Amino acid sequence: MMRFRQRLAKPFKRVPYGRVIPLSPPQVILLGFIALIILGTLLLSSSAVTGMPMSWHEALFTATSAVTVTGLTVVDTAQMSALGQIVVLGLIQVGGLGFMTFAALMMALLGMRLPLQQQNMVRETLHNTSYSGVMRLVRLVILFTLTAELAGALLLALTWVPEFGWAQGLWVSAFHAVSAFNNAGFSILPQGLVPWVADPLVNGVMSLLFVIGGLGFIVIAELVEWRRQRRLSLHARIVLHATLWLSLSAMLLLLLLEWNNPYTLGGLESIFARLQAAWFQAVTPRSAGFSTVNMDLLTAPATLLIMLLMFIGAGSGSTASGIKVSTFVVVLLVARSFLRGSTQPAIFRRAIPEETVFKAIAVSLAGMLLVFASLFMLTLTETGKTFIDLAFEAVSAFGTVGLSRGITEALSVPGQLTLCVTMLLGRVGPISLGYFITTRQAPGIRYAEGHVHIG
Known part of the structure; x- marks a missing residue:
């Protein structure tokens, strides 16, 4: 802790190539997000910017939700002025791509050499494993993002x-395109996307944007170069297969659970509209936060299914959060390997390294503990609300999803602050934990093994 304070006191140090930041990548990423949240809070606290009065905790909550691309709101974004909506959109864009990506791009445009320490920060932000292709990947990320949003x-x-x-039509379209690609879930329409539940264009474009944004930039880069290389990495194959099967399975389950619910799918006239609504609700918990039906009207089994999908999230290095779909697959493979009596989990004729197994288990456990801690605090501060609504809110904040059962605006100030911390840790936590796991040093002492009974 003392060493971290000393680094904050002297954030830069000189090396032969110029000044670099001696903080570890997770520390810089966390401080960067906090700085963006503070800046956003100051801007949104001004009624001259938002066009409406906002208390400090409402501004803080909105800024945190935008920077962490969550989408939970305690004020109606549709009621903000155009300038306030632009500020929210800017926080979404910077928070979605990662501030280090923009920093690296600006240095490249200015012709500056990116020091190894800063390359490491960008690498951690994008979950890239190679230093040589960092700047090429950053350019691809920016170009692909702008093209997809346009x-x-x-x-x-x-x-x-x-x-x-x-x-107004172009502004609404641009805002929702950026929000969807960054899996933010913010909307400037008074009723969100509910009036367009049966519109195939809105459903198709929006779901495609946040599915692509949730794949992860490494997977996107491999898909772009697939015509030349004609092969995909194990990570890309896992993410693509898991995304497809999770989405289709969730869609089928939602059709079965909500088909006769008159308040959701059962209230739609045509079969095609029900299929669209089921598909949209199946893929939006990846971290998108949009919905075309009211979440608080779902049945209890469907609500639990949505919570599971929010906890899993989308691809590593994407605009989405959660424990990540690749982490979920590795945990399933570990369980399957144990049940089969195998010594090492494998998929697609490739074995999963032990280090990856430990990382997946650690990230999953950390995610469950964070959700539990958040839910525990909410049960203390929000005594008048139902447990399933609070649990849904806690999981949504951890996965930076933004879906809600309609209680966000009614939360107390301690409850809002609890969700702010959950959103920030849910966004930055997996990156930080993964960094500390992958950079751990081999112990100098090896202890004798002991037996512990499990199960």
Whole structure:
């Protein structure tokens, strides 16, 4: 702790290549997110920016939710002024891509050499394992992100420009395209996407944007270069297969659970509309936060299913959070290997390294403990609310999803602060934990083994 304070007191040190930051990547990422949250809080606290009065804790909650690309809100973003919505959108964009990505890009544009320490920070932000391709990957991330958001905005404009007019329609389309790709879940429409539950264009474009944004930039880079290399890494294959099967399985289960619910799928007239709604609700818990039906009207089994999907999240190095889909697959493989009596989990004819197994178990356990701690605090501060609503809120904050059963605005100040901490740790925590696991040093002493009874 003392060493960390000394580094904060002297955040830069000189090396032959210039000044570098002597903090570890997780520390810099955490401090960067905190700095963005403070900046966003100061901006949103001004009624001249938002066009509406906001207390300090409402501004803090909104800024934290935007920077961590969560989407939980205690004030209606649709009621903000255009400037306030621009500030929220800027926080979403910077928080989604990672501030180190932008920093690295600016250094490259200025012709500056990226020091090894800063390359390490960008590598951790994007979950890249190679130093040589960091800057190339950063350029690809920026270009692909802007292209996807622009294409999404133009397609959404086909629906919203005729309805809202050119100026408002284009702004609504651009805002939702950026929010969807970054898996943020913020909307500037008074009723969100509920009125467009049966619109195939809105459902298709929005779900495609946040599914692509949730794959992870490493997977996207491999897909872009697939025509040249004609092969995918084990990580990319796991993420793509797991994403497909999780989405289809969740869609099928939601159809079975909600088909006769008159308040959700059962209230839709056509079968095609029910299929669209089931698909959208199946993929939005990846961390997107949008919904075309009211979450508080889902049945209890469907609510638990959504909570599981939110806890799992999407791909590593993506705009989404959660324990990550690859972590979930590795944990399943470990369980399958144990049940089969195998000594090492494997998939696609490739063995999973022991280090990866430890990391997956540690991240999963840390995620469960964070959700438990958050839920425990909420049960203390929000005594008048139902347990399932509070549990849903805690899991949504950890996975930076943004889905809610309608209680976010009614939370007390301690409850809002609890979710702020949960959102921040849910966004930064897996990166930090993964870094400390992968950079651990071999112990100098090896102890004799002892037996512990399990189960």
